[in-house]
Amino acid sequence: MNAQQPLYHELAERMGDLIHKGTFSSGSRLPSVRSMSREHGVSVTTVIEAYGRLEDRGLIEPRARSGYFVSAPKVVNGELPRPARTTRSPVAVKCPDIFAAIVQAVADPGIVPFGTAVPGDGIVPGKRIASLSNAICRRMGSAAYRYSMAPGRLELRTAVARRLLTAGVKATPEDIVTTLGATEALALVLRAMTRPGDVFVVEIPTYFGVLHLLKDLGLKVVEVPMNAQEGIDLDALDEITARLPVKACIVQPSYQNPVGSCMSDASKRRLVELAEARDFTVVEDDLYGELGHTGPRPKALKHFDRHDRVILCGSVSKCLAPGLRVGWVLPGKWTDEVKRLKTIHYPANATVSELVVAEFFKTGGYDRHLRRIGALFARQCAQIREAVLKVFPEGTRVNQPQGGFVLWIEMPPGFDSEVFAAKTLEKGISLMPGSFFSATCRMKHCLRLSCGTACDERALKAVATLGKLAHQIS
């Protein structure tokens, strides 16, 4: 035990950790003060101090004559960020190259990782994955290390096809090509379907990785605003696709990164009908589709697709384990071209990873796992959101994500989030400037905070530091 820290601090951290990991879930009762004192060999006062500390952090609450209970994530009111405006004409993607420092900070344990949308170790069922992997290697011997060439292992494609039923998507293993994650899926699809100069519609704000891909492929883009609750502005999309020869539109219909919106079924249906009427393709990036904070998994956009208009991409990187490198794509009429490109550029996937994910999907427990981490992310987002609203300058607006684990923050006009991000990185805190999420480098007064890792004292202290710095540069 660390001699520098008082006992109650240690105990509070330990209990906080168990709450974050879902060992004690929302509404469940904590052990009584007396039994904690016995179990941990500390005084009753120490336990009371520790519980008090957890209460201060909003993690637990006392109920009269019943003891302490884990609080439900508190949703603090506050204004939501406002949509951007549409760009009138297609433009080449501009995006700053300086983000390497922020992305690479993910490997540095000394940096508080608000910058990259990386789920913390706490969501990864490491033991289960290791034991599945071990069983596969023992059963198959050296055959577990053969090439897994495009379209990927049949076991995985079958398991993904079954899994997609929960999103209302009927697919056969033949419809699926497995990839090294959703980014490879997007990269393959974009290369298969485009030529330089084609016009794409993207959301503003949108995941910066997509923008870098589009730039690299020489495509032109039009930005359509995102509403923090409803998703992409369909009226704006209607107007643009009536006016311009749009090749395709890339969207995250379910729990968009960074605004966290989930389109309603009606909106999803309307988007597919629009694609049909105006003859464009929709690339559905479903990376966060399984990460709703509550309730049933939303239908995928692909569910509403009757005429091969929607290309679906997915991955387990955000909801099972980033380092496995397992994703997939349903490339529709571009399936042969996607397979060809994959064979040329990145011919094979990590075989054991593919088999592990197939087993994980098949042998059950995945839905329970998703419920656990959905609740975890809900709590982490709510806590950071509350802390931000407390310490950031007047007029700060923060989204209320319905799924996923990132916060989109609108600062007062004139705020320069690129300067801010450089300053916070000096203080050991990474975050992503809003301009990185726009093909035209707009939304500089916004920023994204990832809440993928545990919301511990260090994280809350980091938010306080952010608040101070934000006041300084406002």
Place this chain on the structure above:
Amino acid sequence: MNAQQPLYHELAERMGDLIHKGTFSSGSRLPSVRSMSREHGVSVTTVIEAYGRLEDRGLIEPRARSGYFVSAPKVVNGELPRPARTTRSPVAVKCPDIFAAIVQAVADPGIVPFGTAVPGDGIVPGKRIASLSNAICRRMGSAAYRYSMAPGRLELRTAVARRLLTAGVKATPEDIVTTLGATEALALVLRAMTRPGDVFVVEIPTYFGVLHLLKDLGLKVVEVPMNAQEGIDLDALDEITARLPVKACIVQPSYQNPVGSCMSDASKRRLVELAEARDFTVVEDDLYGELGHTGPRPKALKHFDRHDRVILCGSVSKCLAPGLRVGWVLPGKWTDEVKRLKTIHYPANATVSELVVAEFFKTGGYDRHLRRIGALFARQCAQIREAVLKVFPEGTRVNQPQGGFVLWIEMPPGFDSEVFAAKTLEKGISLMPGSFFSATCRMKHCLRLSCGTACDERALKAVATLGKLAHQIS
């Protein structure tokens, strides 16, 4: 035991398997007939029949009063394939798209896999890899499944840097970017250093994957002939680079696929000097560099590089396990651009795979492993070569690879290997037509046979079938 097969057949297969796997290596003594009979509970006659069968296959030989010994791989004389001619002017790459069927046949256990250069399960130390992987997962827990972002795990980059010392290459971990195999390494480097229309020099014949990449990137190529013993024709390269603005040259200096040649140190030095004098870059694909059949590992071309002219790519796919997906590149002055492209297109590698390979390199046994599989591939190549020379039409020429595991076969003029490959695939045997190894679809009268998998009765029977078909279409 299979009731259809006589006992001696079973026993011969089992012993042949142990020889193929290196349990009994060249020159080692087999158990006596008497002890075999006792051990396996079969009659002395059965053992004698089994040993006779192995003798017929050239695997073992009797020595007077000493018993049976494992034969050294027999090198049968025969003419070597002849080099092609140089193309005069840079041309766009043409390459047939029909190879998908052959590549995909690798996943079909019903097909004899002469078509793809895939090492058999026998070379993969599956148990060792599984146990390293298990230890890593237990030690690191969920942290073993974090993103491994470009430039890749430091542990692996350090281990690769140490490993490269055996090839005479001094590199630091900072010089190295890890990849998902050599193909990704090549894809990244080519994208980083070229613009459409740039002129590349390639070997003829060369690995078809490189040709597809060059085609996809819109590059122009000039083909320089390969000599089956000396490697690339440096006089021809001299003449071409004097005449044309060559951006770069892609070579496999050590155990080239498909001709199996290894350039001498003097030739390697001359190539680097030429690159210096004529201001072009050399991309060294060192995929087979560790797979020499005997003797010490050849120096890499990169060893002779003093002015950042050589970009080195490598991987463990052919010498440890294809399905791990671990490779690397030393991109020299293009390091930042390679990292940027990797971050955009395929941001992360399979973390456990990277750590397993790092451990394998570090904890020793890798050199012993390489000696074992080098001897194995030597035997497999020699046996298939002998069988081919026996049954193929008069005038067939076969290379004598010094490393790697593919045979390059020159058939009589006018032979159409594309027709041949289609016919053999119908009979359940894959092979690669020679035209696939040329940017101009030449060398149609040649073909490549991979000897990566065990040279068992099924393989020898397949060669006999190939011989018959070859006579029919000649």
